[in-house]
Amino acid sequence: MSLKKKVLVAGASGYLGRYVVREFKERGYFVRALVREPDKLKAVGPNGEPAVYDMIDEIVIGDVTNHESVAGICNGMDIVFSSLGLTAPHPKLTSYDVDYLGNKRILDQAISEHVSRFIYVSLFNQDKMPGIPSIKAHELFAAELKQSGLSWAVMRPNGYFSDMGRFFSMAKSGHIFMIGEGEKKINPVHGADLAKVCVDAVEGECREIPVGGPDLFTFRETMEMAFDACGKKPWITSLPFWLAEGGLAVTGIFNRNLSDLFSFAIEALKFDHVAPAYGTRHLKEFFAELAAKVH
Numbered sequence: 374m375s376l377k378k379k380v381l382v383a384g385a386s387g388y389l390g391r392y393v394v395r396e397f398k399e400r401g402y403f404v405r406a407l408v409r410e411p412d413k414l415k416a417v418g419p420n421g422e423p424a425v426y427d428m429i430d431e432i433v434i435g436d437v438t439n440h441e442s443v444a445g446i447c448n449g450m451d452i453v454f455s456s457l458g459l460t461a462p463h464p465k466l467t468s469y470d471v472d473y474l475g476n477k478r479i480l481d482q483a484i485s486e487h488v489s490r491f492i493y494v495s496l497f498n499q500d501k502m503p504g505i506p507s508i509k510a511h512e513l514f515a516a517e518l519k520q521s522g523l524s525w526a527v528m529r530p531n532g533y534f535s536d537m538g539r540f541f542s543m544a545k546s547g548h549i550f551m552i553g554e555g556e557k558k559i560n561p562v563h564g565a566d567l568a569k570v571c572v573d574a575v576e577g578e579c580r581e582i583p584v585g586g587p588d589l590f591t592f593r594e595t596m597e598m599a600f601d602a603c604g605k606k607p608w609i610t611s612l613p614f615w616l617a618e619g620g621l622a623v624t625g626i627f628n629r630n631l632s633d634l635f636s637f638a639i640e641a642l643k644f645d646h647v648a649p650a651y652g653t654r655h656l657k658e659f660f661a662e663l664a665a666k667v668h
C-alpha cells in the first residue's frame with residue numbers, strides 16, 4: 374500500500390496551478406488534478422508555466438459550475454489545494470459563480486471527506502478593495518473555509534509575474550496606456566516561488582500567508598522594464614483614474630461581467646502592494662524569457 378499523501382489540485386491548468394502540481398510532485402505527493410481541458414496541460418503555458426500532463430497521477434475532467442461533473446472530487450484525498458478562479462471575463466458567469474460557489478462545491482465535499490488541510494488562494498490587500506466583486510467572492514469563500522472546521526491556509530499573493538506579462542504584451546505592441554501615474558509599488562512573485570510557499574502551507578497552524586516576490590518596483594518601472602526587454606523605447610500614456618472609472622461605468626451598462634473584472638485592475642493601481650518577500654526569481658529575467666520566445 375502506498376504511503377504517499379494525496380492532494381487534489383483545483384485550477385491545475387492555470388498559471389499558479391501548474392507550478393503547484395509540479396511542486397507537489399517533486400515532494401512525492403500523489404496528485405489528482407481537476408481540469409476542464411486536459412490537452413491544455415500538454416503544452417507550456419503563455420507565461421512559461423510548465424506542461425504538467427505527464428506528471429499528474431489522475432486527471433478528473435470537471436467544471437465547478439456543474440455540480441455533477443465534480444461529484445466525488447475529494448474522495449480519498451488528504452489535502453485540497455485550490456487556485457481555481459475566474460480571471461477573465463465570461464459572458465454568463467460571475468466571480469460569485471466561480472470563485473465563491475465553485476470553490477464551495479469543492480469545500481462541501483472536502484468537509485464530508487474529512488481532508489486534513491484545505492489551502493485556498495485569495496488575494497493581498499483585500500481589505501483595501503472590499504467592494505470589488507472578485508475580492509468579495511474570494512473573501513466570501515475564505516470566510517466559509519475558516520468556519521468549515523477543516524484545517525486551512527489562505528494564501529494572499531500580491532501579483533504574479535503572469536500579471537506583469539500583460540505589460541509585456543502591451544509593450545511589445547509599442548505603447549502602454551497606464552491608469553494613474555504608476556507610482557504605486559509592487560513586489561510581484563514568480564509562480565514557481567509562490568508554489569513553494571503554497572506547498573509549505575500544508576504544515577503548521579491555520580493561517581493567512583501574504584506573499585510577494587524578491588524585488589520591489591513602481592508599476593511604471595515594471596512597464597519600462599517590459600519595453601527594455603522588447604528592445605523598445607518606453608511609450609507610456611497616463612490616463613486619470615476618473616476617466617478610466619467613467620469608461621468602466623459605461624462598460625458596466627453593456628457588460629457587467631467585463632466591468633466587474635476591470636474594476637479590480639483599476640482599483641489595484643491606487644495602492645502599494647508590498648507583501649513579505651519570498652523566492653529568488655526576478656522579473657527582469659522573466660521578461661527576458663518572454664522576449665526570447667518572441668524573437
Ligand SMILES: NC(=O)c1ccc[n+]([C@@H]2O[C@H](COP(=O)([O-])OP(=O)(O)OC[C@H]3O[C@@H](n4cnc5c(N)ncnc54)[C@H](OP(=O)(O)O)[C@@H]3O)[C@@H](O)[C@H]2O)c1
Nearest residue numbers: 384385386387388389409436437456457458460532533536
Ligand atoms: N494573477 C495574479 O496576479 C493574482 C494575484 C493574486 C491572486 N490571484 C488569484 O489566484 C488564483 C489563480 O490565479 P492564476 O493566475 O493561476 O489564474 P488562471 O491562470 O486563470 O487559472 C485559473 C484556473 O481556474 C480554472 N477554472 C476557472 N473556472 C473554472 C471552472 N468553472 N471549472 C473548473 N476550473 C475552472 C481554470 O481552468 P481553465 O484552464 O480551464 O480555464 C484554471 O485552471 C485566482 O483566484 C486569482 O484571482 C491572482
